Amino acid sequence: MTLAYDRSADAAEESALYRQPPHNTELEQALIGCLLLNNESANRLPDALKPEHFHAPLHRRLYEAILLARSRDQLATPLTLKTQFESDPDFREVGGFAYLVRLVEDVPSVRNIDQFARAIVDLATRRELINLGEGLVNDAYDAPLDYTPSDQIEAAERALYALAEPEKRGGGFKTFRQAAAMALQTAEYARKTRGGTPGVPTGFRKMDEKLGGLQKSDLLILAGRPGMGKTALATNMAVNAARARLNDPEEGGVVAFFSLEMSAEQLATRIISEVAEIPLWEIRKGKVDARDFGRLIDAVTLLENLPLYIDDSPGLSIAQIAARSRRMARDKKVGLDMIVIDYLQLIEPSGFKRHDSRVQEVTEVSKGLKNLAKELEVPVLACAQLSRGVDARDDKRPVLSDLRESGSIEQDADVVMFVFREEYYHKSREPDHDDPEYGKWLEKMNRVGGKAEVLVEKHRSGPTGSIRLAFDGSFTRFDDLADDDELPERH
Secondary structure (H helix, E strand, C coil): CCCCCCHHHHHHHHHHHCCCCCCCHHHHHHHHHHHHHCHHHHHHCCCCCCHHHCCCHHHHHHHHHHHHHHHCCCCCCHHHHHHHHCCCHHHHHCCCHHHHHHHHHCCCCHHHHHHHHHHHHHHHHHHHHHHHHHHHHHHHHCCCCCCCHHHHHHHHHHHHHHHHCHHHCCCCCCCHHHHHHHHHHHHHHHHHCCCCCCCECCCCHHHHHHHCCECCCCEEEEEECCCCCHHHHHHHHHHHHHHHHHHCCCCCCCEEEEECCCCHHHHHHHHHHHHHCCCHHHHHCCCCCHHHHHHHHHHHHHHCCCCEEEECCCCCEHHHHHHHHHHHHHCCCCCCCEEEEECHHHCECCCCCCCCCHHHHHHHHHHHHHHHHHHHCCCEEEEEEECCHHHHCCCCCCCHHHECCCCCHHHHCCEEEEEECHHHHHHCCCCCCCCCCHHHHHHHHHHHCCEEEEEEEEECCCCEEEEEEEEECCCCEEEECCHHHCCCEEC
8 A cells, every 4th residue: 555645744844944034124114214204203113123123134234324323413314324335235236325215205104113113023023032942942952961951941931031021131232321321310210219218118217228228130138047037027128118019009019039948828927927916926826815816817908918929939949939030020910029038048059950069059049149130120138047156256246257158149249238136145144033143134135135236247339337126026027226226337
């Protein structure tokens, strides 16, 4: 029996081989014609349109020349471009000056220039998707041994996010003029918000004054020994930012909280305890009467729409945190303004990589968090553990060298803060009541009890120093202290 030869399959394969990338020459011609006919129509072009979105190299160069003339307050006409392009071989091939005249004569309507521009950007995006897909296939076929599937997935997600959010994509070199314009915009915004907080507010007055809020693209490390309250402080800051957004769409921010140590239920219980002002241990042990339970319900009602999203997946890698953050940032209904991670040393390195030392793994994580902050243009606040060396010293105040498995944490971070509560250490030294030293101990306990310090030891863009806060362990809550309780700044 002879099988029929299926020529349609060969034809389809041959057609696929010779498919042209998506483009529309007529659209590009119409847009350039509109600009040459009326230079002012450039004001209606969307910011997304760039020269590289044009498929034809000549159209790309013509568009660049028109934009350059506009920036110099010069006219761009077929006559002015003729002189500039008469030595261009592509220009001569299409007919030179006559080609430009024909573009102007064939303009359908200048009113549609914005539609032409969006269509050109869409076609360019499709071409980039094709290139990305082809690269993905080729990498999967010929991947090096040390390039794991997880690495490839993470790289593909990063590339897709960059394609979906072109304004956040790294575009290589920027001229000083571009960089200076961006700096001026930031300075202008800061000037307008004088007396307010230009970054995401922490909810603590002195901290916001010193840091200017949590700034975009910053990696902030909040470190401390167990029992100091670093998780509580990070949670308070996250809730304060989210509550500010809940009350005013122009304030605060949407927060992603990666809780690698506690479950979402435990974290929510802490937050509810703080807002309802019911001791945490009473809630956990069920010692809540009907009246207090009503306060719990009121607190939940108040917070149920809080733009705070908790991911309590254990053992997340830096690649997984980045991927989930990108998806959240991409969701226009949700958005993302701040990332909190508790805590840094629990984050796994990407994929199946294992380094020679834990320090190298933490270094990869800290660099990944800094890159994520820059990519998404949001502050990333990461809690971190300190080494046991702090407890062995007479002076328990931590210093930068106490960062556990520090690697490049100090180097990568824009801000490093330590939570220090002298009360925690002093309480453990309580003498017997009949001891002559008990009076001195009690006097100091009254002085340091319920107080905490946030030691800003590194601040890339501002002063360092100590910030005094009140701390209520019953509700795991930090609060501002009065001005006369503040310590002097260090510069």
